[in-house]
Amino acid sequence: MYDTIIIxxxxxxxxxxxxxxxxxxxxxxxERHTTIGGLNSFYRLNGxxxxxxxxxxxxxxxxxxxxxxxxxxxxxxxxxxDDFSLSExxxxxxxxxxxxxxxxxxxxxxxxxxxxxxxxxxxxxERLLGKIVEYDDLNQEIYEQSTxxxxxxxxxxxxxxxxxxxxxxxxxxxxxxxxxxGQFCIMFRSIFLxxxxxxxxxxxxxxxxxxxxxxxxxxxxxxxxxxxxxxxxEGRAVGVVLDNGDEIEGRNILSSVGRVETDRLCLGSGASQxxxxxxxxFVETISILDRQPRDLGHExxxxxxxxxxxxxxxxxxxxxxxxxxxxxCSPNNFRYSPDDGDLADGVIRITALAxxxxxxxxxxxxxxxxxxxxxxQVTAAAIKFMPDYRRFxxxxxxxxxxTIRRFTWHDNGAVYGAPEKILDGSTDWQNLxxxxxxxxxxxxxxxxxxxxxxxxxxCLAP
Amino acid sequence: MTPGEIRTAVLDILEGIAQDDDxxxxxxxxxxxxxLELDSMDFLDIVMELRKRYRVQIPEEDYPxxxxxxxxxxxxxxxxxxxxx
Ligand SMILES: Cc1cc2nc3c(=O)[nH]c(=O)nc-3n(C[C@H](O)[C@H](O)[C@H](O)COP(=O)(O)OP(=O)(O)OC[C@H]3O[C@@H](n4cnc5c(N)ncnc54)[C@H](O)[C@@H]3O)c2cc1C
Numbered sequence: 001m002y003d004t005i006i007i008x009x010x011x012x013x014x015x016x017x018x019x020x021x022x023x024x025x026x027x028x029x030x031e032r033h034t035t036i037g038g039l040n041s042f043y044r045l046n047g048x049x050x051x052x053x054x055x056x057x058x059x060x061x062x063x064x065x066x067x068x069x070x071x072x073x074x075x076x077x078x079x080x081x082d083d084f085s086l087s088e089x090x091x092x093x094x095x096x097x098x099x100x101x102x103x104x105x106x107x108x109x110x111x112x113x114x115x116x117x118x119x120x121x122x123x124x125x126e127r128l129l130g131k132i133v134e135y136d137d138l139n140q141e142i143y144e145q146s147t148x149x150x151x152x153x154x155x156x157x158x159x160x161x162x163x164x165x166x167x168x169x170x171x172x173x174x175x176x177x178x179x180x181x182g183q184f185c186i187m188f189r190s191i192f193l194x195x196x197x198x199x200x201x202x203x204x205x206x207x208x209x210x211x212x213x214x215x216x217x218x219x220x221x222x223x224x225x226x227x228x229x230x231x232x233x234e235g236r237a238v239g240v241v242l243d244n245g246d247e248i249e250g251r252n253i254l255s256s257v258g259r260v261e262t263d264r265l266c267l268g269s270g271a272s273q274x275x276x277x278x279x280x281x282f283v284e285t286i287s288i289l290d291r292q293p294r295d296l297g298h299e300x301x302x303x304x305x306x307x308x309x310x311x312x313x314x315x316x317x318x319x320x321x322x323x324x325x326x327x328x329c330s331p332n333n334f335r336y337s338p339d340d341g342d343l344a345d346g347v348i349r350i351t352a353l354a355x356x357x358x359x360x361x362x363x364x365x366x367x368x369x370x371x372x373x374x375x376x377q378v379t380a381a382a383i384k385f386m387p388d389y390r391r392f393x394x395x396x397x398x399x400x401x402x403t404i405r406r407f408t409w410h411d412n413g414a415v416y417g418a419p420e421k422i423l424d425g426s427t428d429w430q431n432l433x434x435x436x437x438x439x440x441x442x443x444x445x446x447x448x449x450x451x452x453x454x455x456x457x458x459c460l461a462p
Numbered sequence: 463m464t465p466g467e468i469r470t471a472v473l474d475i476l477e478g479i480a481q482d483d484d485x486x487x488x489x490x491x492x493x494x495x496x497x498l499e500l501d502s503m504d505f506l507d508i509v510m511e512l513r514k515r516y517r518v519q520i521p522e523e524d525y526p527x528x529x530x531x532x533x534x535x536x537x538x539x540x541x542x543x544x545x546x547x
Contacts, residue, residue, distance in 0.1 A: 023510055023514060024514060063482060064482060066480075066483075066498065066499035067499060072501065072503065074481070074482070075479050075480055075481075075503075075504060075507075076503060076507070078478055078479070078481065079481070080481045080482055081481075081482050452503075456503060456506065460506075460510065461506075
């Protein structure tokens with residue numbers, strides 16, 4: 001009998017596990033995959049390490065900062081700032097035809113960019129900042145306001161609205177076309193007011209720290225142990241059944257696998273509502289270069305691009321991918337310490353929207369061909385916004401919605417989960433709570449916060 | 463435990479929570495909230511650490527007494543008198 005069973009060893013499950021094990025609970029994390037990390041994992045191919053997920057850790061605040069999610073989660077997990085060894089981004093940008101807005105971890109850069117590209121939007125932008133600073137999370141009603149309506153009231157320049165939405169939707173919006181205003185505020189703070197950083201060693205450093213801490217506190221982590229059913233008794237969750245038929249009992253259960261997916265574990269597949277699940281999935285082409293990106297004139301950390309004045313955030317309907325918008329990320333372009341130097345390989349990653357259903361229905365040969373075709377098309381679209389790097393590529397791979405599905409088991413390979421978030425983490429059953437993506441906080445820092453918040457609220461409160 | 467020992471114990475808990483802070487300059491009469499910017503999650507942590515380490519139970523209505531180091535030590539002194547350091 002466990003005090004708490006946690007389903008999923010992603011960021012949120014590991015964080016919740018550390019918190020509970022620290023306060024002497026008997027905790028077990030069950031993970032279906034062969035490895036930890038969920039969406040933020042990594043794999044090896046041709047002798048190289050590839051990250052799935054991690055472009056950048058958002059919510060960067062410098063050492064010594066006491067406010068904000070990063071400082072908070074370090075305190076909650078009892079880590080030192082140095083344990084995550086974060087190096088700041090160089091500079092990023094939002095690139096639309098003819099207009100480029102640069103931003104960095106200093107808010108004043110974006111401010112001055114807006115002043116020079118959109119001089120008459122300076123005051124509206126300050127008004128928006130005021131609203132964002134005021135915004136207080138966890139009020140479901142305000143959270144669900146339409147961001148487009150709010151922004152249309154503030155700004156008179158529609159292009160600026162599209163440009164502000166582009167990075168924030170890319171890094172955390174599960175809804176098509178529009179965005180919940182709460183999510184917008186959270187993402188705005190985490191990207192524009194705080195900022196981007198990355199550990200030199202990538203996401204594996206953070207994962208290693210989390211898992212080592214969890215185990216040293218006596219937590220149990222079981223890999224290749226998928227949960228196929230959550231056992232219910234008179235409206236209460238009482239335990240889980242594993243894929244291999246074993247049963248485990250627990251007083252509380254935290255599920256990080258998504259709300260639709262969790263409902264299905266409770267009610268069986270007949271109750272599945274895949275339609276309620278998210279629709280937004282990605283492909284990403286990862287190219288290894290024979291030189292550092294800056295040697296070919298590309299110094300930006302992340303570029304969010306869009307090829308027209310209107311930003312489209314939807315599942316592609318006619319094609320397997322939508323290459324009109326994308327994200328160019330170079331893990332080389334962070335300010336690593338002189339001791340670390342440069343990453344061994346130059347890397348360019350380009351992300352585009354993809355349709356899970358089309359990717360999921362391919363046989364093996366077609367899948368391989370589709371990867372080559374779309375890798376080329378995504379790259380061709382991206383090099384309109386950066387130097388052409390194709391001659392310098394020495395190795396490459398592409399991950400697809402199928403990969404995301406394999407790492408997370410999310411319905412539709414939905415990166416940010418279901419559009420409807422459950423901010424208080426509650427479910428229809430007692431003793432069963434949601435953490436992670438579908439509780440509402442996404443991203444690395446967000447999902448860790450989510451695991452902590454839900455563990456504190458339901459499993460630890462005295 | 464004497465008030466001095468209790469102060470050391472609380473300091474140790476705070477050092478565990480805010481690992482990057484230098485607590486050498488802590489002013490016992492100023493609220494933790496102001497000096498260390500601790501939030502409600504952190505206050506819950508102080509309560510839970512006291513329970514974990516010393517089995518002291520603090521009812522919710524008494525949380526305001528943990529405002530500063532001074533008030534915390536004063537509040538804990540009778541509760542922890544019988545605990546050996
Ligand atoms: C391409 C891409 C780029 C990204 N880039 C960034 C970035 O740059 N910065 C950032 O902050 N965030 C980024 N993210 C988002 C971030 O990765 C996620 O928000 C975060 O990892 C979610 O964590 P989680 O714990 O909520 O869920 P998950 O990571 O999905 O964890 C859920 C876990 O549960 C397991 N599981 C599922 N079903 C079962 C079952 N039945 N039984 C047992 N186990 C099960 C899964 O295998 C998985 O390990 C990116 C995501 C993607 C896809």
